[in-house]
Amino acid sequence: MRLQLGYVPLCDAAPLIAAHELGFARAEGLELDLSAEPSWATLRDRLALGHLDGAHMLAPLALASRLALSGPPSDLIVPMQLSANGNAITLSRALWEAMRPESEALAEVARAFARVAAERRAAGRPLTLGTVHPFSCHSYQLRLFAEAGELDPSAFRTVVVPPQHSVEALARGLVDGYCAGAPWNDVAVAAGHGRIAALGCELAPDAPEKVLAVSKRLDGATLPLVRAIARSGSWCADPANRTELAHRLARRNYLNLDAELIGRAFAGDVILDAFGASRPVPSHLRLGTPVQEPRMKDAHWLVSQMRAARQIPHESGAAAEVASIYRPDIYSAAGIS
Amino acid sequence: MIESNLTVAVIDPSRARAAILEEGLRAAGIGRVVVIPDTVDLLERVTALRPDVVVIHLESPSRDILEQMSGVSRQVERPVAMFVDRSDTTMMQAAVDAGISAYVVDGLRAERIKSILDIAILRFNAFARLQRELSEARGELADRKLIERAKGILMSMKGLSEDEAYKQLRRKAMNEKRKIADIARAIVTTADLLG
Numbered sequence: 253m254r255l256q257l258g259y260v261p262l263c264d265a266a267p268l269i270a271a272h273e274l275g276f277a278r279a280e281g282l283e284l285d286l287s288a289e290p291s292w293a294t295l296r297d298r299l300a301l302g303h304l305d306g307a308h309m310l311a312p313l314a315l316a317s318r319l320a321l322s323g324p325p326s327d328l329i330v331p332m333q334l335s336a337n338g339n340a341i342t343l344s345r346a347l348w349e350a351m352r353p354e355s356e357a358l359a360e361v362a363r364a365f366a367r368v369a370a371e372r373r374a375a376g377r378p379l380t381l382g383t384v385h386p387f388s389c390h391s392y393q394l395r396l397f398a399e400a401g402e403l404d405p406s407a408f409r410t411v412v413v414p415p416q417h418s419v420e421a422l423a424r425g426l427v428d429g430y431c432a433g434a435p436w437n438d439v440a441v442a443a444g445h446g447r448i449a450a451l452g453c454e455l456a457p458d459a460p461e462k463v464l465a466v467s468k469r470l471d472g473a474t475l476p477l478v479r480a481i482a483r484s485g486s487w488c489a490d491p492a493n494r495t496e497l498a499h500r501l502a503r504r505n506y507l508n509l510d511a512e513l514i515g516r517a518f519a520g521d522v523i524l525d526a527f528g529a530s531r532p533v534p535s536h537l538r539l540g541t542p543v544q545e546p547r548m549k550d551a552h553w554l555v556s557q558m559r560a561a562r563q564i565p566h567e568s569g570a571a572a573e574v575a576s577i578y579r580p581d582i583y584s585a586a587g588i589s
Numbered sequence: 590m591i592e593s594n595l596t597v598a599v600i601d602p603s604r605a606r607a608a609i610l611e612e613g614l615r616a617a618g619i620g621r622v623v624v625i626p627d628t629v630d631l632l633e634r635v636t637a638l639r640p641d642v643v644v645i646h647l648e649s650p651s652r653d654i655l656e657q658m659s660g661v662s663r664q665v666e667r668p669v670a671m672f673v674d675r676s677d678t679t680m681m682q683a684a685v686d687a688g689i690s691a692y693v694v695d696g697l698r699a700e701r702i703k704s705i706l707d708i709a710i711l712r713f714n715a716f717a718r719l720q721r722e723l724s725e726a727r728g729e730l731a732d733r734k735l736i737e738r739a740k741g742i743l744m745s746m747k748g749l750s751e752d753e754a755y756k757q758l759r760r761k762a763m764n765e766k767r768k769i770a771d772i773a774r775a776i777v778t779t780a781d782l783l784g
Contacts, residue, residue: 294652301682322656385657412656
């Protein structure tokens with residue numbers, strides 16, 4: 253059976269790409285046609301309208317699509333999670349130098365950021381930070397970063413910056429920083445324009461980052477697809493496969509970026525600035541088991557973040573509806589150990 | 590019915606395609622049509638223009654920027670919404686098939702933007718057809734050149750007339766159930782290697 257799957261070229265699309273490249277899909281009798289989508293909005297629309305059977309999707313956007321908060325009506329379900337964590341907040345070198353935090357600790361960095369952000373707002377030149385889509389953990393992590401420094405999130409502007417524009421936007425001063433997924437923070441660090449200031453896994457430990465969203469129409473093909481991608485995800489999570497994975501993702505038809513930069517996300521050793529300062533962070537990007545299992549607790553966390561961002565009203569029935577979107581029962585039925 | 594007091598922004602990574610849509614909208618009587626380049630400062634340009642409708646190609650990575658300008662973010666003065674007429678899925682399918690998405694300022698009535706979307710779908714489909722025809726024509730031209738070269742090679746190596754050379758090519762293609770251009774390519778490649 254042939255399936256059309258969409259993804260946005262990022263490190264955490266690895267389980268889909270490896271499922272195709274390394275034969276995990278074929279072992280389940282599936283042929284995957286993978287398409288790199290130019291934006292999250294287009295990926296969402298193509299899944300909702302039936303051009304795609306399934307997709308690598310921002311977890312909050314999957315919920316928003318099905319809850320009729322974003323894009324055309326959709327019948328998607330979430331039978332598995334693809335990744336936890338992986339995002340980081342990169343700030344411009346100028347902003348980092350103005351902050352001068354006393355240590356690398358999140359609380360210190362967030363307080364230093366809050367101080368500069370408040371000064372800039374008072375001076376009538378508020379800071380501008382980038383996110384990838386309104387319905388993304390990136391948006392929520394920017395808010396959590398502000399709160400960690402006891403700063404009102406409205407003290408800075410939030411704008412969407414497509415990842416491929418992020419480094420240029422930082423270099424030209426159009427944004428003072430952004431929250432993005434791997435490898436876009438590493439790209440800015442390597443280019444000498446950015447400093448990784450905070451990691452997603454510190455702001456919200458094991459936040460549900462990307463999910464596999466599939467159309468309900470898929471029906472009987474869902475189980476073999478979940479099995480193929482879950483096995484692929486476990487392969488991707490094995491440290492022994494990191495180099496091969498990075499080289500496969502680096503190819504022109506996938507991420508089309510330097511394999512060394514892509515590999516940094518999987519290595520768990522985060523390089524923070526152009527001078528090579530680094531920090532071991534094993535949970536920076538988590539793939540494979542057990543994060544692949546979709547947990548209702550995570551779905552409810554997403555709903556609480558959407559509420560905090562005022563994307564859904566407090567009294568809405570979203571919390572009850574997510575029980576029909578997140579489908580741990582399908583994941584269990586797939587029999588992944 | 591198109592109204593002349595609307596401002597429409599067109600965002601498309603393909604400048605040629607954007608120009609074709611711009612012309613179509615102008616011809617239909619839209620007061621102001623502005624093509625915005627798909628560059629890193631797109632948000633500033635859109636904000637400064639204050640368009641009533643943004644027509645954006647699905648290939649553009651900047652679509653997510655427009656989603657940011659929606660009512661959800663509550664940070665913009667004139668929030669836009671994706672044009673999704675839930676009662677008309679045929680229209681939506683046609684738009685996505687043609688590669689289009691549209692964002693409209695909140696409060697603009699659906700019927701006012703439908704005619705704009707209709708023009709965009711027609712123009713984008715025509716552009717795709719033209720491109721397909723152009724690439725087919727280019728392929729045919731290249732095939733003809735290959736066949737001419739292969740004929741020349743056969744004529745000089747085997748002392749055949751032009752007509753005999755062509756007949757040999759055609760017979761070989763029929764026997765092997767391949768296209769004449771494929772046989773010609775094999776001959777040209779071989780001659781290049783051996784010559």
